[in-house]
Amino acid sequence: MAITSAGDVFITDGYGNRRIVHYDKAGNFVKDKSNPDFTNLRPGEAVGVHAIGQDSRGNLFVGEIYSRRAQKFSMATR
DSSP states (O other): OEEOTTOOEEEEETTTSOEEEEEOTTSOEEEEEEOOOSSSOOTTOOSSEEEEEEOTTOOEEEEETTTTEEEEEOGGGO
């Protein structure tokens, strides 16, 4: 889980639902990023998300266990 300075919460839910869930600071669901397929992944699609973190600029970094990659998401384009 990653909590931004604005209070937004991002949770990895990779083993069952293969997604990243975003809630606002009040706990309201905003959206999720998911891909139920293990093939043909494009940038921005995630599968097997296992870890999440952020840097001092607010970028999110997501580690994926099955596709063996890490992705960077800008908070401006979330």
